[in-house]
Amino acid sequence: xxxxxxxxxxxxxxxxxxxxxxxxxxxxxxxxxxxxxxxxxxxxxxxxxxxxxxxxxxxxxxxxxxxxxxxxxxxxxxxxxxxxxxxxxxxxxxxxxxxxxxxxxxxxxxxxxxxxxxxxxxxxxxxxxxxxxxxxxxxxxxxxxxxxxxxxxxxxxxxxxxxxxxxxxxxxxxxxxxxxxxxxxxxxxxxxxxxxxxxxxxxxxxxxxxxxxxxxxxxxxxxxxxxxxxxxxxxxxxxxxxxxxxxxxxxxxxxxxxxxxxxxxxxxxxxxxxxxxxxxxxxxxxxxxxxxxxxxxxxxxxxxxxxxxxxxxxxxxxxxxxxxxxxxxxxxxxxxxxxxxxxxxxxxxx
Ligand code: N2P
Numbered sequence: 456x457x458x459x460x461x462x463x464x465x466x467x468x469x470x471x472x473x474x475x476x477x478x479x480x481x482x483x484x485x486x487x488x489x490x491x492x493x494x495x496x497x498x499x500x501x502x503x504x505x506x507x508x509x510x511x512x513x514x515x516x517x518x519x520x521x522x523x524x525x526x527x528x529x530x531x532x533x534x535x536x537x538x539x540x541x542x543x544x545x546x547x548x549x550x551x552x553x554x555x556x557x558x559x560x561x562x563x564x565x566x567x568x569x570x571x572x573x574x575x576x577x578x579x580x581x582x583x584x585x586x587x588x589x590x591x592x593x594x595x596x597x598x599x600x601x602x603x604x605x606x607x608x609x610x611x612x613x614x615x616x617x618x619x620x621x622x623x624x625x626x627x628x629x630x631x632x633x634x635x636x637x638x639x640x641x642x643x644x645x646x647x648x649x650x651x652x653x654x655x656x657x658x659x660x661x662x663x664x665x666x667x668x669x670x671x672x673x674x675x676x677x678x679x680x681x682x683x684x685x686x687x688x689x690x691x692x693x694x695x696x697x698x699x700x701x702x703x704x705x706x707x708x709x710x711x712x713x714x715x716x717x718x719x720x721x722x723x724x725x726x727x728x729x730x731x732x733x734x735x736x737x738x739x740x741x742x743x744x745x746x747x748x749x750x751x752x753x754x755x756x757x758x759x760x761x762x763x764x765x766x767x768x769x770x771x772x773x774x775x776x777x778x779x780x781x782x783x784x785x786x787x788x789x790x791x792x793x794x795x796x797x798x799x800x801x802x803x804x805x
Contacts, residue, residue: 494729495520497530497541499716500673501692502592504749511736517729525672526629534559539723543730545591548581548715549631552788555587560719562586564731571738576755579715580785588717589734592691592752595713595775595783596632597706599678599688599696605703612640612707615685616659618666623684625677626663628670630800631786632712634660636687639709645784648792657799670804678702689714694751694772704772706779713783715755747773 496508500523508519524530527547534541534554546554554560569577569585582588598609604620615624615636626633635645637656647653668683675696677683693704718737720730736742743754744762753773760768767773775783789796 490518491726492517492729493520493542493726494518494733495522495540495542495724495726496730496733497522497524497533497543498545499523500525501675501695502545502716502750502752504745504747507737507742507746507749510742510745511733514736515729515732517732519733527631528629534721534723537723540725541721542724542726543733544719544721545716546588546719547631547786548579548717549786549788551581551588551717551719554719555582559722560587561722561724561727563588563720563734564727565735567734568738571740571757572755573757576715581788582717588719589738590715590755591718591737592746592750592754593713593715594690594752594773595706595779596627596636596711597688597690597693597704599674599686599693600703600705601678601681601684602701602703604684608703609685609705610708612636612709615687616640616663616666618663620666620684622666622668623682624663624666625668625674625683625686626660626670627674627687627689628672630796632689633670633687634796634800634803635712635786637663639707639711642709645710645712646787646789648789648795650795653795653799657803660803664803690772690775691750691752694767694770697751697772706775706782708782710782710784712786713780714786 494517496519498521508521511517512519527550530544530546531550563586567585567589572590576590578584579590598615600609634656637659638647638652639645641655641659643652674683674686674688675692678686678696679699688704690704693702696702718734720727724730738756740756740758741762743756744759747754747759747763748767751767751773771779
């Protein structure tokens with residue numbers, strides 16, 4: 456069992472059960488495989504505009520089954536164990552490479568108007584010619600904090616590890632971000648696959664455990680309720696919590712991650728044409744801007760910029776400064792190193 460879990464990138468029996476139960480709850484059970492006017496869309500939570508799905512349904516006549524996910528490993532596992540039914544997924548940059556390699560996604564059925572993307576997103580290393588995907592949204596990993604308690608404002612990852620605020624820290628339930636942040640805090644690359652560096656990062660996370668309330672990717676409710684003082688966080692989610700003026704966000708001086716999540720069509724998609732229609736629909740500036748205005752993550756469509764609300768455009772949470780951008784790196788495909796990351800993550804979470 457253990458080996459099988461490792462092969463599919465699941466780090467624990469718990470995650471496997473989670474994926475398996477989601478499988479039975481998914482579209483298979485809903486009987487939505489046959490209708491050609493259906494789109495089964497599997498997206499991250501808090502990652503869409505309030506009207507995006509409704510407007511697409513109205514414009515296309517396609518009805519959308521929308522399912523949310525908050526873990527890249529669970530998303531990967533569901534495709535790997537053969538969950539059929541998803542037409543469109545939103546996948547992290549580093550994971551797209553693995554999905555392509557393992558033939559779990561299919562090439563886009565038609566060419567996309569790539570010239571609508573910002574120049575710097577037109578030829579990303581994970582899919583240089585938009586053959587498999589188009590970027591959906593991008594954001595950063597940083598520290599969310601309660602301004603009235605955390606003083607001075609954090610500027611180093613060490614604040615998550617030093618225990619100064621007691622057991623009131625949440626860490627993302629995502630190994631790439633949490634183990635990655637621990638590596639960067641120690642002065643290593645956040646993509647390291649060197650066993651001795653990973654061992655030190657593991658020890659740091661184990662030492663941190665008494666201060667961790669929970670590992671969760673749904674951290675904003677805890678912040679708004681002030682149950683969490685400090686959270687390893689994703690920028691746009693924090694934007695959604697920032698209606699509370701006491702919630703702040705910082706990108707530590709040691710550097711952090713920039714992520715680009717991408718729309719792609721699973722190899723087993725029953726309705727690739729409907730997925731393609733959604734992709735083309737999304738690439739219209741007003742649609743992409745509506746998503747950014749709704750969720751606080753930046754979109755890849757250049758002409759959407761003038762339709763993004765000015766306060767979001769000016770907010771470094773969504774659009775970091777040039778200076779901050781220089782401290783950010785992409786998460787890379789770990790290749791054979793993934794196994795060690797999985798083993799360490801399992802040990803940390805145990
Ligand atoms: C939004 C999730 C951000 C995705 N809730 C991180 N890749």
